Amino acid sequence: MPGIPGMPGMAHAAGTSQGLARGLAAEQDGYRLDAATCSVPAGRPTAYRFTITGPDGTPVTDFAVHQTRKLHFYAIRTDLTGFQHLHPDLADDGTWTADLAALAPGTWRLYADFIPNTGPHAPELVLSRTVTVPGRATPTPLPAPTDSTTVDGYTVTLHAQPMAGAHQLTATVSQDGRPVTDLQPYLDAYAHLSAFHEGDQALAHLHPANTVNGDHGGPTLTFQALLPEPGNWRVFLQFQTAGQLHTAELTLHVD
Template sequence: MTSSRLIARRRAIAAAGAVTALALTLAACGSSDDSSSMPGMDHGGKSSAPSSSSASPSMGDMPGMAMDHMASGNGLSDSQDAYRLTSKDTTLPSGKQAAYRFTVTGPDDKPVTDFALDQTKRMHFYAIRSDLTGFQHVHPTMAADGTWSAPLSSLAPGSWHMFASFTPNTGKGKGTDFVLSRTVTVPGDAVKAPLPAPATSTQVDGYTVTVKGDPMAGMAHPLTASIVEDGKPVTDLEPYLDTYAHLTAFHEGDAAFAHLHPTTEVTGDHGGPDLSFHAELPTSGNWRLFLQFQTGGKLHTAALTLRVG
């Protein structure tokens, strides 16, 4: 079976699962202005500025579901289908801002410079330490020669995974979503932080994010996160990356990557309190979830651990 047929079949299965599965709840993806105050976020986090760019060009058949942007694989390789993530940076300094520079090369071994929009951006970049702390989600800039520069906030000593999520707009891989990664070392005395226990709720910047559900490995699930402040439902969520919240998950142990796509349709300048996502977590175990949402022009990040059976 060709790769295109496999992708089409996955999308059909995922869409069916999203319709029939019970609504769960989940939260993830982002960075608040003071990430050090969040459990599991004490090794740096950088807010991504709101974007006024146009919406993602390709959406699925279900309202609000970005089914055409479901990346395959777990992101734990620097190459896939002859596309490769390359970088000369093997170390980054500790305790200060730094830029990670990288290039994506295609099947012709030349730098790729034409990328499609995905949630208003041509490149999403994630940095996370091996113990799943220090999460950062930024949007790098590309030079004319195809070299990307990702601005990172202060990094704590240890091993870090650098993930690049993108969709080529031309060539053999046109329209295919990729997540590739490399690791870098931040020199210094690395102290491993224990992963917080699985929980159904977490707090950030005065907001409480509640998660419900019991997802199973390898199965598509619609997930829902509810946000309240002082016990009252939050209804002033602002659009961020063409959605009301952005969600990312990483697997305990190997830091495998999963991007959980929003299914709540953006209908105006204010949303909430309930947010739905399409999730397909490939393996069982603990996943650390990061939910980004924006209010009053400020980006917040909620982090919690979800147990997947």
């Protein structure tokens, strides 16, 4: 398919190094995301298999652990719906298997976020490619920007005046108007936050700054944010209480 990353040389087609750093290419620094298919069936769970090929041309089998996992895998449709955050299984031959929940028809971008286990200064890399899910695709308009949303009875509020570039982003969690203080660790933090840019689906993975101290997280969550460009970003904040994972979604406008 024209325009689908994932073949040798497509990293150059993505444009600048900034584009590579934002997770919009299948190849960076000699590492490449390879998959056997560019199409995924609609309406049913799918085992999506892929490899990360290293600079020597062979599948990588040694990955550093970051945020308790060797690889984080994301799926998002072009209209920024259908978010999935998975942790695939790695086979001895370097093949990863991501168990995707059913995808709606349309074009989806799939991201692999990892650190090669090559030493203490190895970079975090985000590679991606697109897949097509056949069928009639009905785009969902992006919800208007807001600073607060509710999920599973919890209210999540963002406190920021976001500008393009690096800054600090703070969120608070409440329930029925009361501060929540029993957040449990999830991926070695009290919350995990990912953001996708409207239009090109650039990924920003925001790192938590809070110190973990048992099941006593909240109500305030702090993130070191790097949102590289202005516009609307769809934000997905994941947190855990009583063993249940919650995903709060909202649109953030960045000047």
